[in-house]
Amino acid sequence: MTERTPIRSVAILGAGIVGLSAAVAFARALPGLAITLIETPADPAALADRMPGTLPSIATFHERIGLSEADLLAAGATHRIATRLSDWRADGVPVIFAYGERGGPIADGAFHQHWLNARRAGKVAAFDAFSPAAVLGAADRFVHPSDDPASPLSGFGSALRLDPPRYRALLSAYARHLGIVPVAGPFAAIERRADGGVETLLLADGRRVSADLYLDCAGPAAPLRSVIDPQWEDWRAFLPVDRLLLGTAPARAVTPTDDLVAVPAGWRFETPLRDRTLVGLAYTSEQMPDSSARRTLPVGNEIIPIAPGIRPHPWVHNVLAIGDAAVVLDPLADANLHLAQSAILRAIDLLPGRDCAPTELAEYNARTHREAARVRDFQAAHYLATERTRGPFWKSIRHLARPDSLAHTLDQFAHRGRLPFHEDESFDADDWRGLLLGLGMIPQVPDPIAAATPLETVRAALTRMAEANAALPSRLPPYPAYLAQADRRR
Numbered sequence: 001m002t003e004r005t006p007i008r009s010v011a012i013l014g015a016g017i018v019g020l021s022a023a024v025a026f027a028r029a030l031p032g033l034a035i036t037l038i039e040t041p042a043d044p045a046a047l048a049d050r051m052p053g054t055l056p057s058i059a060t061f062h063e064r065i066g067l068s069e070a071d072l073l074a075a076g077a078t079h080r081i082a083t084r085l086s087d088w089r090a091d092g093v094p095v096i097f098a099y100g101e102r103g104g105p106i107a108d109g110a111f112h113q114h115w116l117n118a119r120r121a122g123k124v125a126a127f128d129a130f131s132p133a134a135v136l137g138a139a140d141r142f143v144h145p146s147d148d149p150a151s152p153l154s155g156f157g158s159a160l161r162l163d164p165p166r167y168r169a170l171l172s173a174y175a176r177h178l179g180i181v182p183v184a185g186p187f188a189a190i191e192r193r194a195d196g197g198v199e200t201l202l203l204a205d206g207r208r209v210s211a212d213l214y215l216d217c218a219g220p221a222a223p224l225r226s227v228i229d230p231q232w233e234d235w236r237a238f239l240p241v242d243r244l245l246l247g248t249a250p251a252r253a254v255t256p257t258d259d260l261v262a263v264p265a266g267w268r269f270e271t272p273l274r275d276r277t278l279v280g281l282a283y284t285s286e287q288m289p290d291s292s293a294r295r296t297l298p299v300g301n302e303i304i305p306i307a308p309g310i311r312p313h314p315w316v317h318n319v320l321a322i323g324d325a326a327v328v329l330d331p332l333a334d335a336n337l338h339l340a341q342s343a344i345l346r347a348i349d350l351l352p353g354r355d356c357a358p359t360e361l362a363e364y365n366a367r368t369h370r371e372a373a374r375v376r377d378f379q380a381a382h383y384l385a386t387e388r389t390r391g392p393f394w395k396s397i398r399h400l401a402r403p404d405s406l407a408h409t410l411d412q413f414a415h416r417g418r419l420p421f422h423e424d425e426s427f428d429a430d431d432w433r434g435l436l437l438g439l440g441m442i443p444q445v446p447d448p449i450a451a452a453t454p455l456e457t458v459r460a461a462l463t464r465m466a467e468a469n470a471a472l473p474s475r476l477p478p479y480p481a482y483l484a485q486a487d488r489r490r
Contacts (some may be wrong), residue, residue: 043219082137264391
């Protein structure tokens with residue numbers, strides 16, 4: 001057996017949400033590890049540190065680091081069960097996207113294939129009517145998924161909507177509880193090792209920080225990781241948004257559903273937090289100057305440039321880029337923080353020895369790239385699956401390039417409703433089907449297994465399911481009342 005020296009110290013550049021997440025996760029997983037957290041000036045373009053949306057996977061991250069949902073609610077979080085895509089389709093019909101299963105067993109064959117056969121034969125309820133979470137989200141209701149697989153309230157996922165400043169404060173307090181005290185000081189330079197790795201990190205005031213492993217969590221500029229090599233895989237040909245105008249509006253009744261509204265120049269969002277509403281406009285600078293964007297969203301007060309892409313090798317030698325330092329995406333799919341925290345857990349699970357053996361880093365880099373690329377595909381599918389052409393933004397997206405992985409996915413689905421398997425998916429097959437069918441992408445060829453079931457049987461089953469789901473919201477209080485009950489139980 002080959003003897004190896006373990007990593008005993010980690011230095012983390014950036015003490016925003018991503019850097020703090022890394023510090024806490026490493027400290028919890030490896031209690032003997034020496035961690036230095038360097039508090040650099042915040043990068044306003046670091047969306048993983050700033051956006052409130054998360055995926056259901058955040059529950060796994062919090063479980064790994066020892067935070068409960070009650071801790072998060074106390075820090076201003078709310079529940080998120082669905083996203084309403086308004087005016088996204090060519091016919092203007094809203095789509096309620098929710099995570100998890102749709103429908104249930106009818107006969108041999110997949111549920112969505114039975115739904116498609118019924119749709120081809122005549123009128124049928126919208127596909128999201130068969131998602132309990134989507135129905136609840138449309139009615140601004142929420143309930144935690146049931147553990148009973150026979151319950152209609154099982155089989156879906158829910159996420160959290162964070163209040164970023166309060167979430168950062170929670171992580172900061174937790175880090176201090178674990179003995180991690182941030183070191184203030186802007187990054188200045190590095191001293192290299194003979195093999196190209198980093199020997200010492202130099203701060204602007206002359207202090208020196210040495211560690212076995214360095215994490216760059218300082219945002220898109222990646223001031224540490226970019227010194228090692230400048231390689232960058234540009235995704236601007238696949239994702240049209242390169243500007244985000246952010247602002248705040250007065251608080252409104254908090255809901256578990258986010259709103260994404262297609263507008264001629266792009267899309268805007270409204271995210272209700274407990275004491276304010278975060279609003280934004282996503283657009284492309286080639287079609288809309290920033291001055292016009294401000295007129296479109298008068299409450300917007302901050303413009304953030306976005307250059308979507310990824311570092312093909314986020315981990316090189318003993319330097320690892322995480323969060324926006326590794327991959328840049330707009331917040332369309334709410335996956336910014338998910339990708340950062342997933343990368344943190346992957347780095348811990350695959351942690352190499354102090355030699356950072358190339359074979360181990362190659363595995364980390366390959367899995368990280370696959371995961372981010374499929375999130376990119378899922379975001380691009382929001383544009384390519386819809387036939388909306390109203391407005392210059394939507395006309396132009398008809399000419400978007402398709403990554404090979406997404407082209408294969410869309411071609412397979414458009415032909416027969418099948419989804420090819422991909423490793424390291426953040427969105428499962430139910431999520432893909434919910435998005436594509438919701439946006440109006442209807443497969444051309446019926447599935448022969450589902451087609452063997454009599455249409456009358458399928459229609460009767462669909463009617464029962466849709467009616468049962470439609471009755472769910474009446475059994476639950478409005479979300480503000482549900483949240484108040486959860487707050488009282490803390």
